[in-house]
Amino acid sequence: MAVSIAHLGPSGTYAEAAALVYSNWLTQNFHQESLLCPYPSIAQTLSAVASEQADLAIVPVENSIEGSVTTTLDTLWILDNLQIQRALILPISHALISHANKIESIQTIYSHPQALAQCQAWLERHRPNAQLIPTNSTTEALQQLADDVNAGGISSQRAALLYKVPILAHPVNDHPDNCTRFWVLGLQPSTGGNYTSLAFSVHDIPGALVKPLDIFAQKGINLSRIESRPTKRSLGDYLFFIDLEADTRQSFVQSALAELRQHTDTLKVLGSYDILSKSIVDLADL
């Protein structure tokens, strides 16, 4: 039976591209067929798995330029039954697409706020007076472009093909090394791997944050990322999301987590997982 994979839609988003990479990899390695299911928001993508409408969700976690995708972290803290199965890193290369015959005629540019932010300097240089209109995904406004030759969109080259809109400039992102890390999540326990992600809340920050970090330092466990999010209770009250270079199947990692549990208020282990190799992502012709 086909595995259903929820992702942010509509068709042509980077999340869909990531889902396609994962889907191809499932087919090639496990002869597992899959079915892509677009959702209008990241929260709905994750909730679809939590409520068993879909088997897996693939969601962006952080971008090398714009940082954390906070909706993903906040939703995962609430839906505590989801486990990370795998991660993958997708290179992000934006195009300016439009039915205009030249860049200079474009008056309005639509895209997701993260994509607009990633092309800020390019847009400032080439279309300083264009109106930038944020949308819920990089592809949400693309169907409207046919009706307005003075409008453009920032999206992937793949989206340009799908929506049949000419590419006027590519790449238009300010930083060439633009990439986004995605997590594949499901209800089944994660199978283990070289990376472990955690989320925890502490009563009181000062010493309380030093202690958890010290536990990992003492055991020689590398911490590759720390991110704070508000608890939404009051200003100054935070949750922490931490990525470790560690596998929960190892006993010293388990003992570090047991020790951590004593120094945190709520601790959620989001799973141990591997990153899908770069060569698999690069080979995918997206």
Place this chain on the structure above:
Amino acid sequence: MAVSIAHLGPSGTYAEAAALVYSNWLTQNFHQESLLCPYPSIAQTLSAVASEQADLAIVPVENSIEGSVTTTLDTLWILDNLQIQRALILPISHALISHANKIESIQTIYSHPQALAQCQAWLERHRPNAQLIPTNSTTEALQQLADDVNAGGISSQRAALLYKVPILAHPVNDHPDNCTRFWVLGLQPSTGGNYTSLAFSVHDIPGALVKPLDIFAQKGINLSRIESRPTKRSLGDYLFFIDLEADTRQSFVQSALAELRQHTDTLKVLGSYDILSKSIVDLADL
């Protein structure tokens, strides 16, 4: 001579409300007149001060529900000459405003993405099928509401008065304790105060982050916030923004910073400052 205060516009934003509180406080305490100057983005608000077009900038730093305002942090890391003069915390209470005669007729709702996110559950409950359209500020789309009786906006009650749009529901934010912290920044050295904010980059995270936190723990300096941001060089390479309950005029704080400098790549002290008392903010009739 009047002090010019740059803030995110157009008129009616929460940033303008914060600027008014600060402006009133300057008048009452120092007989200092001030002039409010709206800018179309937070980056332009900060750049106006860096390029001496305005004397002060007032910008949001974090919201109790949606977390850090990343544009503020990223712009401050680049414009390294700005110093924090003071902080203030503004309660945020959103209204749904529209020329529609009832909530049920509203088809489209405009607002800043942070404001839409803060009212997510309320909107889901009352207008689940309305189209949510993100804008650059809570007030950007309000002038259009007069032309479309099926459109609404999420903004402050003050903005409803300014733009003469009826309030259909208030408050519509999901969390009652919604507030935003703002920083007032200028080119002059900060005068000192109970809070100090820093930003630094480290070569390599694992031990490198434990050490800075340990320096503060050893000296009994409370850390009230830690936030990571990408360096925009490559995924996994971060800057850290830290708030301390400490004053750089004290010698043990200066020695902690000197020690910290040895364990960081680039260290920027953004200033020591006080928070404008809650009673002053509450008294301001906004």
